[in-house]
Amino acid sequence: MRVRRVVTSALGAAALVLTSLGSVAAAPASAAPASAIICGFFKTSTNAYYSHCTRDGSHVVIKVKVALARDHELCVSPGTTWLGSARKIQGAYYVGRTC
Numbered sequence: 001m002r003v004r005r006v007v008t009s010a011l012g013a014a015a016l017v018l019t020s021l022g023s024v025a026a027a028p029a030s031a032a033p034a035s036a037i038i039c040g041f042f043k044t045s046t047n048a049y050y051s052h053c054t055r056d057g058s059h060v061v062i063k064v065k066v067a068l069a070r071d072h073e074l075c076v077s078p079g080t081t082w083l084g085s086a087r088k089i090q091g092a093y094y095v096g097r098t099c
Helices: 002-031
Strands: 040-043 047-052 060-066 072-076 079-085 089-098
Touching: 040 089, 047 060, 047 072, 047 089, 060 079, 072 079, 079 089
Parallel strands: none
Antiparallel strands: 040 047, 047 079, 060 072, 060 089
8 A cells, every 4th residue: 555655656656747838838939929029130041130119100210230231221111121141141130310
């Protein structure tokens, strides 16, 4: 009888640990929604983009960092703007003024 109680307790503890691990592993997947909005500079495997997120419809100036070429400024409207090839564009950022 005592052996049965120890085995049952051990199995119950193992099930509790496995259940806890399952819920911890599932938490990060639900932490970020699949439809998360990207604001600012981002790249895909082939292209570079800048997404200007605004509620007031403003146009802003960004500085585009280019590999092996002169950096340049660009006026972007609300939404996503294609900047060029992901191999050439190193980054982009808001310079603090509208256009």
